[in-house]
Amino acid sequence: MPGPPCGSLLDYKTAKFSLTRNRRVGLLHRLLQLSALGYLLGWVLLMRKGYQERDAAPRVAMVTKVKGAAAAEAAGRRLWDAADLTWPPQGENVLFLVTNFIATIQQAQGTCPESPSVLDGMCTEDADCPMGNPVVHGNGIKTGKCLMFNATCSTCEIYGWCPVENGTLPRKLLLAETENFTLFIKNTVHFTKFNFSKCNALQTTDPSYFKTCTYDPIFNPSCPVFRVRDMVEAAGENFGDLALLGGSIRVLIEWNCDLDHAAAQCQPQYSFSLQDTRYNFRGQPCAAMGVKVISLIYP
Secondary structure (H helix, E strand, O other): OOOOOOHHHHOOOOOOOOOOOOHHHHHHHHHHHHHHHHHHHHHHHHHOOOOOOOOOOOEEEEEEEEEOEEEEOOOOOEEEEHHHHOOOOOEOOEEEEEEEEOOOOOOEEEEEEOOOOOHHHEOOOHHHOOOOOEOOOOOEEEEEEEEEOOOOOEEEEEEEEEOOOOOOOOOOOOOHHHHHOEEEEEEEEEEOOOOEEEEOOOOOOOOOHHHHOOOEOOOEOOOOEEEHHHHHHHOOOOHHHHHHHOEEEEEEEEEEOOOOOOHHHOOEEEEEEEEEEOOEEOOOOEEEEEEEEEEEEEO
């Protein structure tokens, strides 16, 4: 028969336990408890630092500066310093150092035959060079004339920078001294959540320190002045081979700071890797070494 209305509200329930006197079952039960406790204490709390807070949006500031000088004999002896060789202009966390170049002597704006290496500049008569048309993948604007470039071929006359550049890179590195250029990288990280800041440069009152020190992972880890050759070799490459045709090096600055410990233990770790080879750009035709600096932060 159905019970009285709302009778379940007046019911009383109690748990029933069963005691099993079996050592194997008891031992298994305790092992499961210890495993759960060990996971929480050993892995979650000690290894993974599960009790710690993390700063999800730290602020990073970076300043770079290149220093050095090199002399080149091409197109007459000339001294090149950091202002000449660190272009095109720097991008975000990126700088470029010219390590080789093609010299075109006494180049000026005027008219001259297009290079025979440019297919759109080849011609047999003036009609092949319509006046005012730019040379596709070429060096200037067609003037309407077809000229003898040499005894075997003719090219369109162009208005542009003349004589046209020679696209052959020198076999010998022209700016070999750039291996001794230095790159100063000042990297500051600020953990806003914890009001904690740290810089990779040694805090010193000696004004000559950064002018004389060079980074060494063992003997001088707090000097953020890096020799270019050392960075290339740390990336597993030979400077002479890479600088001849250009390349791109990545500098990774990794901050893994446990703020439970002293601030002095919050130190960056540097690593270097090759990103690309045969890097060059136009302007003055150059082979350049691109350096990209990245900060990874684990507060």
